[in-house]
Amino acid sequence: MTTHLSPLPTQFLSAQDVANVVHRLGLPTALARMADTIHADYLRWPAFDKCARVASHSADGVIELMPIADAKTYAFKYVNGHPKNTQGGLPTVMAFGVLADVDTGVPELLSELTLTTALRTAAMSVVAARVLARPGSRRMALIGNGAQSEFQALAFHHLMGIEEIRLFDTDPTATAKLMDNLSHTTLRLRPCDSIAQAVRGADIVTTVTADKTNATILTPDMIEPGMHINGVGGDCPGKTELHPDVLRMASVFVEYEPQTRIEGDLQHLPIDFAVTELWRVLAGETAGRDGDAQVTVFDSVGFALEDFSALRFLRDAARELDLGQLLPLIPGLANPKDLYQLIRASAPQPRAATAPTAAQAPRHPRAKTPALSA
Numbered sequence: 001m002t003t004h005l006s007p008l009p010t011q012f013l014s015a016q017d018v019a020n021v022v023h024r025l026g027l028p029t030a031l032a033r034m035a036d037t038i039h040a041d042y043l044r045w046p047a048f049d050k051c052a053r054v055a056s057h058s059a060d061g062v063i064e065l066m067p068i069a070d071a072k073t074y075a076f077k078y079v080n081g082h083p084k085n086t087q088g089g090l091p092t093v094m095a096f097g098v099l100a101d102v103d104t105g106v107p108e109l110l111s112e113l114t115l116t117t118a119l120r121t122a123a124m125s126v127v128a129a130r131v132l133a134r135p136g137s138r139r140m141a142l143i144g145n146g147a148q149s150e151f152q153a154l155a156f157h158h159l160m161g162i163e164e165i166r167l168f169d170t171d172p173t174a175t176a177k178l179m180d181n182l183s184h185t186t187l188r189l190r191p192c193d194s195i196a197q198a199v200r201g202a203d204i205v206t207t208v209t210a211d212k213t214n215a216t217i218l219t220p221d222m223i224e225p226g227m228h229i230n231g232v233g234g235d236c237p238g239k240t241e242l243h244p245d246v247l248r249m250a251s252v253f254v255e256y257e258p259q260t261r262i263e264g265d266l267q268h269l270p271i272d273f274a275v276t277e278l279w280r281v282l283a284g285e286t287a288g289r290d291g292d293a294q295v296t297v298f299d300s301v302g303f304a305l306e307d308f309s310a311l312r313f314l315r316d317a318a319r320e321l322d323l324g325q326l327l328p329l330i331p332g333l334a335n336p337k338d339l340y341q342l343i344r345a346s347a348p349q350p351r352a353a354t355a356p357t358a359a360q361a362p363r364h365p366r367a368k369t370p371a372l373s374a
Helices: 015-025 027-042 083-088 114-132 149-160 172-181 195-199 244-248 257-263 278-282 304-321
Strands: 004-013 054-057 062-069 073-081 095-101 107-112 139-143 164-168 188-191 204-207 214-218 228-231 240-242 251-254 296-299 325-333
Touching: 004 015, 004 304, 015 027, 015 107, 015 114, 015 304, 027 114, 027 149, 027 278, 027 304, 062 304, 073 304, 095 114, 095 304, 107 114, 107 304, 107 325, 114 149, 114 228, 114 278, 114 296, 114 304, 139 149, 139 195, 149 164, 149 172, 149 204, 164 172, 164 195, 172 188, 195 214, 204 214, 228 240, 240 244, 244 296, 251 278
Parallel strands: 004 107, 139 164, 139 204, 164 188, 204 228, 214 240, 228 296, 251 296
Antiparallel strands: 004 325, 054 062, 062 073, 073 095, 095 107
16 A cells, blocks of 8 residues: 655635734834835845746736745745726736745745735835835825725835825726725825826825836826836736826936836836846945935836745735645656656556457557657
C-alpha cells in the first residue's frame, strides 16, 4: 500500500482575512506598517531581481503578472484592470499573489490582493509624497472617486496630516459614495464641479481614474507652483491622465523606469526625457524636492516590489493575529520522484487485449497516442 505524507502547508488569506487584519490593527496602523515595509524594501533596491510586468491586453482591459525576488523570497501578483466590469457587477481590479521560498520553490503564502492592492497603492503614494510634497501640505485634490479613492484619502489623512480633500468625479454618485464612507472622519470633504475647481489651491493632487484611454485629466494651466502630483491612474499603454506639458514643467519621479516608460504618463515623452527612480531619493542618493515652488510628479504605475512588501506585511500580521488557514496546495510524497502514486489507487485496471476492428484500426501506420510531457 502506498504511503502518502501530509501535504506541504501553504498559508492562505482570503479577502475577509485581510479585512480582519485591518480591523484588528486599525486602518491607520495597517497603512503605516504597510508604508514602512514598502519603504524598507525600497532601501534594498539593488538586492532585487527586477523586471517589468508581463501584460496581456484586450479591447476592454488588461491582465498582468508582476514577478520579483530577492535572494530568499520570490513573489508574484496576478492582477487585472477592466474598467467596464462595474457595469456587470464585477470589480475593475481583482488580484491575488504568492510568496515562495527561493531555495525550494515551496509556496509559503497565497493571498487575496484586491483589497490589499488598494491599501498598498495608497501606502506607496504616501511613501513618495513624504519626500516629494512640500512639508506642511494640508490640502489635497482627489480626481477619481472610485474603489481606491477612500484608501488614498485616509492614507494621506492619517500618515501625512492632510485635513481637506477636494473631490471630483465624472460620476457624482462615486463622490457621494466616498463622502458617505468617510463621513465618520475629521476630514473636510469638498465636492467640486470641475477638475480645475478641485485642484485650485491644492498642495497635493492625486489622480486615480480608471478609463483605459489617453485622457487629459490635468493640463498645464491647472498647475500651481509647489504642487505635488500623484498620478496613479495612468498605468498601462494607452492609459494616461496628464498632459505631456505637465511632465515637462515638473521634476518627474518613477518606480522602475523601464516599466514606467511603457505604461505611465511618461509614455508620451521621448526616451531621453529625464526622470529619477524614487529609490534613489529614499536612499538619500539624490534630492527630491529642491524648493517650495518646484512642481513634482510621481508617475506611479505600481511595481512588483510594492506587492512583495504587501505580502510580507500580510504574512507577518496574519501570524501575529492568528488569521488565515493552511491550504493543502502542494502534495506530500513519500517518494518525491513518484508523482503517479497520488492517482495509482484509482487508475483503471488493464483490459485484455483484443484485435481492433476495421473501424478502430488507425488510418496511418505512424498515428500514435502522444506521450504526456512531465
